Amino acid sequence: MDENKGLSLGALTAAVVTSSIGSGVFTLTSSLAGGAAPGPVLLAWLVVGFGILMLALSLNNLLLKKPDAEGIHAYAQEGFGNFAGFVSGWGYWLSAWLGNVAFATVLMSSLGYFLPMFKGGQNVASVILASVVSWVLTFIVNRGVESAAAVNTIITICKLIPLFAFIVVGIFVFKGGMFTAHFWTNVTSGVAGGSGIWTQFKSCLMIMMWVFVGVEGASMLSSRAKSKNDAGRATIIGIISLLVIYVLASVLPYGYLSQNELAKINQPAMLYIFQDMVGKWGGAFISVGLIIAILGAWLSWTMLPADTTMLMAEEKLLPSYFGKKNKNGAPTFSLVLTAALIQVFLLVLLFSEEAYNFALSLCTAAIVVCYIFVGMYQVKFSAQNKDTKQMWIGIFALAFQVIAITLAGLHFLLLCCIGYIPGLYFYYRAKKEFDIDDGKLTKAEIIYSTLIVIGAIAGVVLVAMGLITI
Numbered sequence: 034m035d036e037n038k039g040l041s042l043g044a045l046t047a048a049v050v051t052s053s054i055g056s057g058v059f060t061l062t063s064s065l066a067g068g069a070a071p072g073p074v075l076l077a078w079l080v081v082g083f084g085i086l087m088l089a090l091s092l093n094n095l096l097l098k099k100p101d102a103e104g105i106h107a108y109a110q111e112g113f114g115n116f117a118g119f120v121s122g123w124g125y126w127l128s129a130w131l132g133n134v135a136f137a138t139v140l141m142s143s144l145g146y147f148l149p150m151f152k153g154g155q156n157v158a159s160v161i162l163a164s165v166v167s168w169v170l171t172f173i174v175n176r177g178v179e180s181a182a183a184v185n186t187i188i189t190i191c192k193l194i195p196l197f198a199f200i201v202v203g204i205f206v207f208k209g210g211m212f213t214a215h216f217w218t219n220v221t222s223g224v225a226g227g228s229g230i231w232t233q234f235k236s237c238l239m240i241m242m243w244v245f246v247g248v249e250g251a252s253m254l255s256s257r258a259k260s261k262n263d264a265g266r267a268t269i270i271g272i273i274s275l276l277v278i279y280v281l282a283s284v285l286p287y288g289y290l291s292q293n294e295l296a297k298i299n300q301p302a303m304l305y306i307f308q309d310m311v312g313k314w315g316g317a318f319i320s321v322g323l324i325i326a327i328l329g330a331w332l333s334w335t336m337l338p339a340d341t342t343m344l345m346a347e348e349k350l351l352p353s354y355f356g357k358k359n360k361n362g363a364p365t366f367s368l369v370l371t372a373a374l375i376q377v378f379l380l381v382l383l384f385s386e387e388a389y390n391f392a393l394s395l396c397t398a399a400i401v402v403c404y405i406f407v408g409m410y411q412v413k414f415s416a417q418n419k420d421t422k423q424m425w426i427g428i429f430a431l432a433f434q435v436i437a438i439t440l441a442g443l444h445f446l447l448l449c450c451i452g453y454i455p456g457l458y459f460y461y462r463a464k465k466e467f468d469i470d471d472g473k474l475t476k477a478e479i480i481y482s483t484l485i486v487i488g489a490i491a492g493v494v495l496v497a498m499g500l501i502t503i
């Protein structure tokens with residue numbers, strides 16, 4: 034994007050929309066229909082939309098008032114010290130590549146639409162191809178490639194066209210009677226009378242938060258807005274537009290197929306529903322858009338984690354080799370480490386029952402850690418500056434994240450703790466390398482690290498006991 038003139042309202046709004054759209058919207062309907070009827074789905078959208086809006090407004094505010102903070106973890110560090118900065122940054126990094134694992138499964142299952150050998154996205158052929166894609170993207174980023182504005186625009190258009198086509202056709206084939214038949218009752222649950230509204234509502238949260246992962250990226254662009262007002266306005270318009278797209282794409286199909294049919298449809302659901310609506314070409318049409326959307330998002334989510342660990346190394350939160358750039362200006366160590374971990378996870382996928390949901394839940398849980406720190410810092414900073422309105426925005430943002438992750442599944446946070454263990458080692462190495470606090474962990478850091486380790490052990494134990502299914 035052009036750096037000199039500042040971004041217009043339209044460009045900023047587009048950035049908010051496009052930075053969030055990855056694979057999620059294409060799989061939404063069936064993921065939601067597995068646990069909820071249209072009524073609770075709409076209710077959940079309202080709540081999640083509000084919570085995310087509060088988060089984005091907090092980020093906007095902080096960015097404008099603290100323009101020199103670089104990266105989302107900077108707020109945690111500024112507000113609550115180095116260890117908090119590390120926890121937030123490492124969480125962002127974990128989230129970024131775990132999300133790529135989820136992308137891999139959707140990408141492969143959409144290729145399965147054309148090539149049966151990839152069907153389901155969870156077999157040896159899929160894992161091999163996904164690994165190749167992951168390493169190729171890493172290689173490209175390692176060559177120092179920056180995402181070009183023109184490419185971004187093309188990717189955005191390719192993402193949006195199939196979505197609009199789906200929505201328009203969805204409106205035409207919509208049958209009101211079908212939609213309202215079981216508006217509040219979950220007909221897939223097997224329980225007579227379905228599961229209660231509350232249970233249905235809860236089942237929507239994780240996937241709905243997942244589709245908004247990435248909004249923080251666009252909020253980060255606020256500093257490049259032509260005017261401060263535009264930054265705030267673009268966030269609101271962008272999030273409302275996203276919400277409209279998500280609501281329509283996920284809810285219209287309830288007026289076309291029954292909830293049972295929707296829940297059982299192959300993933301990526303949008304592709305198969307559209308094929309059902311318009312004929313064979315429909316599936317191909319959606320899948321091309323989907324494949325481009327994922328590759329584009331995957332590329333930027335390859336750059337982002339490496340950028341984060343690079344910044345963290347500059348802030349002395351990680352050893353200097355995380356920040357060491359090759360001759361193309363790319364942080365090779367970070368990139369290769371990340372790709373290697375993705376590789377391990379792709380192999381795990383072979384044995385996972387619900388690989389996509391598992392990966393997206395971990396990705397979402399990990400980023401919630403950063404979001405919680407953003408909320409906390411927004412509250413702290415606004416309270417210090419006696420800015421009551423912003424403080425309330427922060428309180429809502431924070432409350433939403435804490436409550437939503439508690440309802441969606443705290444055990445995913447325990448599993449994320451496992452991912453923090455190597456991070457703790459690197460944090461400790463960094464303290465030694467830069468001789469911070471005489472190269473030792475402080476008392477508080479020891480306590481927090483112990484809690485993380487306990488969380489990780491609890492996570493492992495729960496998995497071993499079969500209480501958490503992978």
Ligand SMILES: NC(=[NH2+])NCCC[C@H](N)C(=O)O
Pocket residue numbers: 052053054055056057058128129130131132133134136243244245246247331334396
């Ligand atoms: N690689 C990642 N961290 N991806 C997260 C982005 C997910 C995106 N909101 C989606 O709907 O698919």
